Amino acid sequence: MKALRILSRNIRDSFKGVFRNFSLSLASISCITITLVVVALSIVLSINVNNFTTLVEKDVTIVAFLRSDIKEEEAIEIEEKLKSLDNLEKYTYHSKQEVTDEMKESSETFKSVMDSWSESENPLQPTFEVKVNDIEGIGEVAKSIKNIDGVETVKYGEGMIEQLITVFNTVRKIGYGVVAALILVTAFLITNTIKITIFSRKREIEIMRLVGASNLNIKIPFILEGLLLGVLGSIIPIGVTIYGYNYLYEHFNGQLFSPFIKLVKPNPFSLQVSGLLVIIGMLVGMFGSWRAVRKYLKI
Amino acid sequence: MDLIRMRKVKKTYKNGVTAIYDLDLKIKKGQFVFVIGSTGCGKSTLIKMLYREEKPTSGNIVVGGLNVAKLRNSKVYKLRRKIGVVFQDFKLLNKNTVYENVAFALEVIGEPKNVIHEKVIKSLELVGLKHKANNYPTHLSGGEQQRVAIARAIVNSPKLLICDEPTGNLDPETSMEIMKVLLEINKMGTTIIMVTHDTEIVNKLKKRVILLDSGRIVKDFEEGTYNHESIKNFK
Numbered sequence A: 001m002k003a004l005r006i007l008s009r010n011i012r013d014s015f016k017g018v019f020r021n022f023s024l025s026l027a028s029i030s031c032i033t034i035t036l037v038v039v040a041l042s043i044v045l046s047i048n049v050n051n052f053t054t055l056v057e058k059d060v061t062i063v064a065f066l067r068s069d070i071k072e073e074e075a076i077e078i079e080e081k082l083k084s085l086d087n088l089e090k091y092t093y094h095s096k097q098e099v100t101d102e103m104k105e106s107s108e109t110f111k112s113v114m115d116s117w118s119e120s121e122n123p124l125q126p127t128f129e130v131k132v133n134d135i136e137g138i139g140e141v142a143k144s145i146k147n148i149d150g151v152e153t154v155k156y157g158e159g160m161i162e163q164l165i166t167v168f169n170t171v172r173k174i175g176y177g178v179v180a181a182l183i184l185v186t187a188f189l190i191t192n193t194i195k196i197t198i199f200s201r202k203r204e205i206e207i208m209r210l211v212g213a214s215n216l217n218i219k220i221p222f223i224l225e226g227l228l229l230g231v232l233g234s235i236i237p238i239g240v241t242i243y244g245y246n247y248l249y250e251h252f253n254g255q256l257f258s259p260f261i262k263l264v265k266p267n268p269f270s271l272q273v274s275g276l277l278v279i280i281g282m283l284v285g286m287f288g289s290w291r292a293v294r295k296y297l298k299i
Numbered sequence B: 001m002d003l004i005r006m007r008k009v010k011k012t013y014k015n016g017v018t019a020i021y022d023l024d025l026k027i028k029k030g031q032f033v034f035v036i037g038s039t040g041c042g043k044s045t046l047i048k049m050l051y052r053e054e055k056p057t058s059g060n061i062v063v064g065g066l067n068v069a070k071l072r073n074s075k076v077y078k079l080r081r082k083i084g085v086v087f088q089d090f091k092l093l094n095k096n097t098v099y100e101n102v103a104f105a106l107e108v109i110g111e112p113k114n115v116i117h118e119k120v121i122k123s124l125e126l127v128g129l130k131h132k133a134n135n136y137p138t139h140l141s142g143g144e145q146q147r148v149a150i151a152r153a154i155v156n157s158p159k160l161l162i163c164d165e166p167t168g169n170l171d172p173e174t175s176m177e178i179m180k181v182l183l184e185i186n187k188m189g190t191t192i193i194m195v196t197h198d199t200e201i202v203n204k205l206k207k208r209v210i211l212l213d214s215g216r217i218v219k220d221f222e223e224g225t226y227n228h229e230s231i232k233n234f235k
């Protein structure tokens, strides 16, 4: 009961603190807001890139066409070289015969034409189908395969998806950097805001200490004030996330540019992101105020 | 029984100034003690160590069973809840009413509202300011403000009331009013230590008087034995 009364008093004080220096609080809140909007963008982008990267990775295959006159032993040699490549998830070999049979099966016309070919006339090429672990490295793998003796041509996803992923990943990395910088600036601003509150309540703090308020009890309102700034600063970013992402999803019909790139469904994704935003806001706020309390609350 | 026991207490500030040397002092429960001495002799330092605003450099201090010299910063509040402190400059919150100022001392330690109300009214009655409960400190005279500060200091029924020049800012007449309140509180069993420069008051009340000089106790007059002539040599 006692603790509860003290806590409710502390919460009241923290609200008072926010409004006591409202312009400064507003600056902190705006800073948190900007930070969290960028955080939200980064998270949304990040999760989506991860999501469709895994989807795409399942589909994107390198097809290596071998010379049509390749011999069995040569194919085995090529296979050995393939095996030694990094970033290789799996591969399958389709011999000339298999490729031919497959084509014959696909249509009667093909079959009649192909039946007339002699073995040496058959222009079809045996292939290796290769899947990679990391889609970003697919270009490199393709290049290495192309350099293997006996491989004539290499085809894969035509570069579009790979490029897109590279672009998104770059954006994501920049996002992380911006977020880190913004968080630092925000924490600094909050520290400053709380510092002003501490100074403006100097006498009150002195009296509290004099009449027997515990140190924790004196510190909590300031920590709560930082937390409150964080929560207030997360309101707009949450709105932007929930409405913005829903709108985006509807607008693009759940996919970006091609059916390959599927967006994560807004529900519960946007809510989870929102939850994360509040938590980050509170943590940044508390970190900032904790710094101020440590530095300026000499008790 | 001793409420306060100080043994071989020494206080050297960070800047190298030694304010208290090798001080021994015992104060019994219920006593009224004046601490006098010229400016800078260490009076405030002495009482600051009692409410653990300052830590002694060496020596032992026990207040009401608490080992104050070894009290950790985070535990100071336990001591403060047993002690009331009054200053020359009142230290009131000017944005709050008289009632709120006194209630503050109980609110921050989590007392329930009904208990707070009862104690605050009782305390204000004792200092004769119940009728000004809803006024703001800035609308009160200096004497009244000091009585509010006293009401706040005793609202939690402390065993010990420490006053650092409580009448320092007040005219002689108002000072006597404050003294009447303090005597009243003392009569109810609260031990009082009062630092003062006001020899008029000390003369009149004939209580125990401790005379400090350069950080040492040079005279300790038992209650009733104080004689104005005897400190003249030190002034």
Ligand SMILES: Nc1ncnc2c1ncn2[C@@H]1O[C@H](COP(=O)(O)OP(=O)(O)OP(=O)(O)O)[C@@H](O)[C@H]1O
Binding pocket: B013, B014, B015, B017, B018, B019, B037, B038, B039, B040, B041, B042, B043, B044, B045, B046
């Ligand atoms: N926080 C401090 N840091 C350094 N020196 C201090 C500090 N407080 C007091 N002193 C020094 O300690 C000595 C005693 O100071 P103290 O305040 O105890 O004197 P006092 O008897 O209360 O004087 P006054 O009658 O003027 O209030 C003085 O020389 C003072 O300069």
Ligand SMILES: [Mg+2]
Binding pocket: B043, B044, B045, B164
């Ligand atoms: Mg002094």
